Every structure is written in C-alpha cells, then in structure tokens.
Amino acid sequence: MRTFKYIWIFGLIFTGLIIILPIALLVTDAEEPQSDPRENVEEDRPHTDHANLLQGPFETGRDVTRACLECHPDA
Numbered sequence: 001m002r003t004f005k006y007i008w009i010f011g012l013i014f015t016g017l018i019i020i021l022p023i024a025l026l027v028t029d030a031e032e033p034q035s036d037p038r039e040n041v042e043e044d045r046p047h048t049d050h051a052n053l054l055q056g057p058f059e060t061g062r063d064v065t066r067a068c069l070e071c072h073p074d075a
Contacts, residue, residue, distance in 0.1 A: 053071075058064045068075065 054064075054067050058067065
C-alpha cells in the first residue's frame, strides 16, 4: 500500500481555493459607488390635507379610525 506523504499539501490548496475563490468573485462583482446616494430614494408623495375630507367632530379615536377606513380599507 502506498502512503501519501504530501497529501496535506493538496488539502491546503483545496482549502485555500474554497476560501479565496468566493472572496475573489465577490470583489470583482462589486458595483462602483454612486456619486449621490439619494438617486435611489423614491420621491415623497405630497401630503393630502384631510381636514376638509372628514366630517367631525369625533368623540373617540375609534370613530376617527372608522372614518379613515371608509377611504383606506387596506390600511
């Protein structure tokens, strides 16, 4: 039976490839930084004043919620 005296060298090379290869792939695929990070931020929608849309006065917070859910049923 042959004994493999230097098999640990192959183990080190294989382990090194397992560690280095994914790091190398991640570094090469990195995107270039953008000049302005706000380019990907969505614009805010203008606020709608609801004062003229709701008929009050409301006695409890639950009454206000019911009025809101008439127009915003998914909220």
